[in-house]
Amino acid sequence: MAFRWMAACAIAGGVLVCTPDAQAQSAMERETARQLMHEGYALQAKGQHAAALEDFRRAHAIMNVPTTGIEVGRELAALGKVVEARDVLWRVARMKDAPEDPAVYRTAKEEARKLTESLAQRLASLRIVPKGSGYRISVDGTELSEAVIGVSTKVDPGEHVIIVQRDGRRAEVRVSVGEGEVRDVPVEIEGAPAAPPSPAPATPVPDVKESRSTGPSAWFWAGVVGTGAAVVVGGVTGGLALARKSDASQHCQGDRCLPAAQDALDSSRTFASISTAAFITGGVLALATGVLFFIEKGDKKTSAQPFVAKDHAGIVGTF
Structure with missing residues (x-):
């Protein structure tokens, strides 16, 4: 080496x-x-x-x-x-x-x-006196240590730029000092930085729990009763339709019937229509009652409602 x-x-x-x-x-x-x-x-x-x-x-x-x-x-x-x-x-x-x-x-x-x-004899002095604590101070780009803050700091004569920082805020002070001059420079940054607005507290959502009864609801029993009534009506009107058709057949020979058989035939058709509608209604109510039973026993939040229209019937809801 x-x-x-x-x-x-x-x-x-x-x-x-x-x-x-x-x-x-x-x-x-x-x-x-x-x-x-x-x-x-x-x-x-x-x-x-x-x-x-x-x-x-x-x-x-x-x-x-x-x-x-x-x-x-x-x-x-x-x-x-x-x-x-x-x-x-x-x-x-x-x-x-x-x-x-x-x-x-x-x-x-x-x-x-x-x-x-x-x-x-030519040196100038700046005594930078901060009001409060927690300041960072630099002179002409050179950051001062805590040991020289508040005491006379030797600088060149002329203009100097003092940067003061605290709590995220910044201030700039320009000061001129002559040869041999000693100058006090008080510095202060008033207040603390504005805190960001606090977010509005979220409105608590009530914990709504689905109430469950210990047994089937009134809608379930209404469906059972309605289904039974529809079946009864369908059976009775069906029997009446057959009976009236049998009465009409006594006055008919093949496809040719006497005028006396017309009333019996009309009554038979009316009872047959009523019977058919009753059985359809009973079927819909039976289906709706069954669905309602499983809804009330299940864990999902569902809803259902039977309907009967002129030419159709069914169930609407969320499953």
């Missing part, structure tokens, strides 16, 4: 110089860093601080030495990013000394210490 040691390099007289005992980067990387630093200085001289910062960042990522780091801190400060500038400069100032370090390293670290102290 190959190990790479930290290079000790510095910009001296516009040239990136590395000590012989710390060649961690390849020649290609060192040359790239040297070129980035030269380009960064040129952009810095033109006041193009954002572009210069990008070149210095890349060079510092390669070399990570005081002379590259201090330029990153200077450009951040020039762009008003004071908080980040101080963080970078503190890291540069705290880099460990080595006997072989060139003098420019010690100079860069000393300058970094002085810059951190001077930049402290």
